[in-house]
Amino acid sequence: MSLVVMKFGGTSVEDPAAIGRTAAIVAGRVALGKQPVVVVSAMAKVTDQLLRAAAAAAQGDRTGAMAISTRLRSRHRDTAAALIENSADSAALIELIDQKFDSLDEILRGLAAILELTPRISDLIVSYGERISSRIVAAAFRERGIDAVHVDAREIIVTDSQFQRAVPLDAVIDKRAQEKLLPLTSLGKVPVMGGFIASNEAGITTTIGRGGSDFTGALVGGALSAEAIEIWTDVDGIMTTDPRVCPDALRVKVISFEEAAELAYFGAKVLHPATILPAVKKNIPVLVLNSRNAACEGTRITSLAPHCKSPFKSIAVKKKLSIIDVVASRMLMTHGYMSEIFAIFDKHQCAVDMVSTSEVSVSLTVDSNEKLPAIAADLSKLADVKYEGRKALVCMVGEDIRGQSGMAAQVFSAIRHINVRMISQGASEINMSFMIDEDDADEAVRSLHAAFFKDPDPAIFDVEARKV
Numbered sequence: 001m002s003l004v005v006m007k008f009g010g011t012s013v014e015d016p017a018a019i020g021r022t023a024a025i026v027a028g029r030v031a032l033g034k035q036p037v038v039v040v041s042a043m044a045k046v047t048d049q050l051l052r053a054a055a056a057a058a059q060g061d062r063t064g065a066m067a068i069s070t071r072l073r074s075r076h077r078d079t080a081a082a083l084i085e086n087s088a089d090s091a092a093l094i095e096l097i098d099q100k101f102d103s104l105d106e107i108l109r110g111l112a113a114i115l116e117l118t119p120r121i122s123d124l125i126v127s128y129g130e131r132i133s134s135r136i137v138a139a140a141f142r143e144r145g146i147d148a149v150h151v152d153a154r155e156i157i158v159t160d161s162q163f164q165r166a167v168p169l170d171a172v173i174d175k176r177a178q179e180k181l182l183p184l185t186s187l188g189k190v191p192v193m194g195g196f197i198a199s200n201e202a203g204i205t206t207t208i209g210r211g212g213s214d215f216t217g218a219l220v221g222g223a224l225s226a227e228a229i230e231i232w233t234d235v236d237g238i239m240t241t242d243p244r245v246c247p248d249a250l251r252v253k254v255i256s257f258e259e260a261a262e263l264a265y266f267g268a269k270v271l272h273p274a275t276i277l278p279a280v281k282k283n284i285p286v287l288v289l290n291s292r293n294a295a296c297e298g299t300r301i302t303s304l305a306p307h308c309k310s311p312f313k314s315i316a317v318k319k320k321l322s323i324i325d326v327v328a329s330r331m332l333m334t335h336g337y338m339s340e341i342f343a344i345f346d347k348h349q350c351a352v353d354m355v356s357t358s359e360v361s362v363s364l365t366v367d368s369n370e371k372l373p374a375i376a377a378d379l380s381k382l383a384d385v386k387y388e389g390r391k392a393l394v395c396m397v398g399e400d401i402r403g404q405s406g407m408a409a410q411v412f413s414a415i416r417h418i419n420v421r422m423i424s425q426g427a428s429e430i431n432m433s434f435m436i437d438e439d440d441a442d443e444a445v446r447s448l449h450a451a452f453f454k455d456p457d458p459a460i461f462d463v464e465a466r467k468v
């Protein structure tokens with residue numbers, strides 16, 4: 001059986017037209033004899049709006065929270081009505097949407113009375129996005145002749161209890177996915193489930209981190225040993241950089257797991273950073289595809305990518321970072337000093353992206369802004385501390401950067417007009433990264449792209465697209 005997991009992001013289910021395209025793509029796979037399992041995000045921007053409603057309610061702004069919920073209710077109802085012509089099916093779906101929004105409203109009203117938004121309640125509130133979108137998509141598929149069955153993702157994706165960024169429990173997920181999904185696919189049915197949402201072992205709703213539907217798709221693909229994991233989005237694939245920043249960006253036709261993971265980790269939003277892990281474990285190819293341009297072959301991510309003649313494959317940017325400088329003015333760095341510093345970051349559960357040291361100082365970059373004052377207070381017991389926000393990390397990924405002499409000189413010459421704060425080329429052979437001011441980031445990316453993607457290797461990049 002050739003089972004494929006097809007994950008559709010928010011823009012691929014944003015309105016009736018997008019859901020119609022998505023249905024046609026899935027029907028196309030079924031017609032080819034494939035056995036799809038479909039994972040969908042909330043409709044575009046819904047997660048942000050639910051979070052906004054939660055924040056308003058928690059501040060006592062009950063009217064504001066209700067206004068957001070009412071707008072969302074209409075959007076989902078209108079989408080359902082436009083997609084489902086059969087009046088009984090349409091009425092049943094709208095009734096179901098109303099029930100979900102009634103319970104959401106109850107939670108928001110409760111929150112406006114309690115005025116305390118815990119991570120657990122936040123997860124419960126945002127879960128409505130995927131819970132409702134997956135119902136609408138399943139009904140729309142059925143209306144279009146696909147034998148779709150809605151499956152509650154929370155019965156399959158089981159996690160620990162770290163609300164908002166819960167960690168999936170792989171062994172439980174493997175077992176649940178096999179028990180609940182394979183009986184459906186073996187009957188030729190198409191399971192449709194929400195991404196991003198999960199539950200802990202006690203059945204309480206959790207979520208696996210923003211952008212996490214890609215990760216859900218990969219977890220399900222890994223559990224079912226799928227033939228491929230398809231990530232359907234609004235761009236032609238992984239591009240040489242974010243096409244919103246640099247319209248000249250080209251599609252990367254093929255890239256390795258390692259390179260894609262590095263790009264995702266360092267900010268290429270097209271893929272959630274954890275997506276690659278389940279795929280690597282079972283060596284399942286991941287395809288990034290465009291639901292608005294389904295004929296395009298997208299990007300293929302596999303264990304081994306062919307040799308690329310160009311030095312870099314893609315440029316990623318991670319914004320909203322801070323730099324912390326720890327200066328041990330009173331003493332030289334002593335044995336155990338670094339571990340004391342890292343213990344503080346650990347205590348605050350704050351991941352460090354980049355580190356550079358001198359004899360008396362350490363600079364670190366972190367992607368948290370809200371935890372910084374508390375971290376700085378703890379660090380100041382050890383040394384003098386300064387921190388600065390609004391930084392961006394630019395990460396250039398390529399096959400063998402370390403092996404190519406003079407590469408750093410070429411990179412920094414391309415952005416000589418920009419002030420570079422920290423540089424790292426040590427940790428990985430395939431990544432060169434550096435830290436700059438956030439305001440310089442887009443300009444830096446465009447300059448680097450112009451310098452390094454002038455004459456790209458046609459075996460790896462879609463150079464034809466540039467000619468048209």
Ligand code: ADP
Pocket residue numbers: 008009010011012041211232233234235237238239240241242243244267268269270271314315
């Ligand atoms: P979805 O809702 O389908 O998950 P996302 O918005 O999460 O989609 O990710 C797709 C977006 O990622 C694109 O619209 C694009 O702006 C952005 N992006 C950032 N870096 C890249 C890159 N290197 N290649 C392609 N897209 C990128």
Ligand code: ASP
Pocket residue numbers: 009010041042047048129195196209210211212213214
């Ligand atoms: N809806 C969730 C988010 O916006 C998950 C996802 O879209 O991948 O973060």
Ligand code: MG
Pocket residue numbers: 009211214269270271272
């Ligand atoms: Mg995404």
